[in-house]
Amino acid sequence: MSLSKKRKVDTECRIFQEKWTSSYMFTEVNGKPVCLVCMQQVSVLKEYNIRRHYETQHGEKYNTLHGELRKQKVNEMLVGLRKQQSVFTRSREVSDAAVKASYVIASQIALASKPYCDGEFLKNCMLKAAEIVCPEKRQAFANISLTRNTVADRISELSADLDSQLKRKEESFLAFSIAIDESTDITDVAQLAIFIRGVDETLTVTEEFLELVPMTDTTTAEDIFRSVVGALDRVGVDWSRAVSLATDGAPSMIGKKAGVVTKFREKVQAANGGGNFWTFHCILHQEALCCKSLKMDHVMEVVVRTVNFIRARGLNHRQFDSFLSDCNITHGLPYHTEV
Incomplete structure (x- = not known):
């Protein structure tokens, strides 16, 4: 051209x-x-x-059409177009609000550890309430999608968003520590819980539950170490900034030759050039170790027998609760366990 x-x-x-x-x-x-x-x-x-x-x-x-007739016809068409545009705008606003409500309810379902199918039950409850309280708003509640698959998708998207937020926060950590604990659930599957705590240059501390890793096979030190490394690599941590690891006192965790602590320390020190790295017992295990180290069996045995005697019999427990109520004490009495 x-x-x-x-x-x-x-x-x-x-x-x-x-x-x-x-x-x-x-x-x-x-x-x-x-x-x-x-x-x-x-x-x-x-x-x-x-x-x-x-x-x-x-x-x-x-x-x-000429003159005033043509002008009148054009104005009618313009009014019709504006009405149509306003309907589309309201529909889009209603749709956006329904999607946002769907995410909020799915988040509450996940936080309460409820089944995904409870979303449909909640929707039925909202529709029944809307029919009584605000019948004109019933359709707005009906537009909220809470099917089982929708709730599952919403929770997955929320989880991915939380992961991305954690990754962005992790980039600002000057130092971070890890706490892990492995325990078996009611289905005999070992679950490895991993927590991360980091601090940035403004001394703002961020503590998050990183991941729950099911271990369906063996739970050796190598298996646990590999699971922890995989979870941390997934969020892209800088290994040179790791400063401590908290575990329980199991041999697979604290073994001097091939324990998780030893493997973790070697990996961190290889990244930070041999810097300091600390390991700790978690607070619950520290309390248990203190009880055993203080040699207070003459007190603890009496307390344990008394507590278990009260809890093992319904009549004793009811009478003890009545006694606490008379004394204006709101605390209950749990069973005692070693850990």
Whole structure:
């Protein structure tokens, strides 16, 4: 294309003119010319294209309208278009609110550890309440999608978003520590809980539950170490910034030759050039170790027998609760365990 032709296209008037509304029954929507009769857009904002569309599609029907009749017809079409646009806007707002409500309810279901299918039950409850409290709003509640698959998808997306937030926070950590604990659930599957705590340059401490890793096979030190490394690599930690690890006192955890602590220390010191690395017992195990180290069996045995005697018999337990109530004591009496 020559320079003169290019300049002619650039300087050509591409602004919608008001006279086209009455002449060709067109209006401008989001910078595009739209026909008021068939709602079709014309790709190029030029009078020639708008006039050609009107003459070929609607000329025979509307050329007979002149003066005030034509102006009245155009105004009716404009009012109809605005109503249609307002309906679409309200529908989009309702849709956005319904999706947001779906995410909020799914989050509450996950926090309460409820089944995904409870979403449909909650929706039925909301619809029944809406019929009584605000019947005109019932459809807004009906638009909230809470099927089992939807709740599962919402929770997965929320989990992915939390992971991405943790990754962004982890990039600002100047130092972080890890706490792990492995325990068997009621289905005899070993579950490895991993927690991370980090601090940034403003001394803001972030503590998060990183991951719960099911270990369906063996739970050797190598298996636990590999699971911990995989969870930390998934969020992209800088191993040179690790400063401590808290575990229980199991041999697989604290073994001097091949324990998780030993493997973890070797990996961290390889990254930070042999810097300091500390290991700790978790607080529950520290309390248990203190009880055993203080040699207070003459006190603990009496207390344990008394507690278990009260809890093992329903009548004794009811009478003890009544005694506590009379003394204005709100605390209960749990069973005693070693850990």
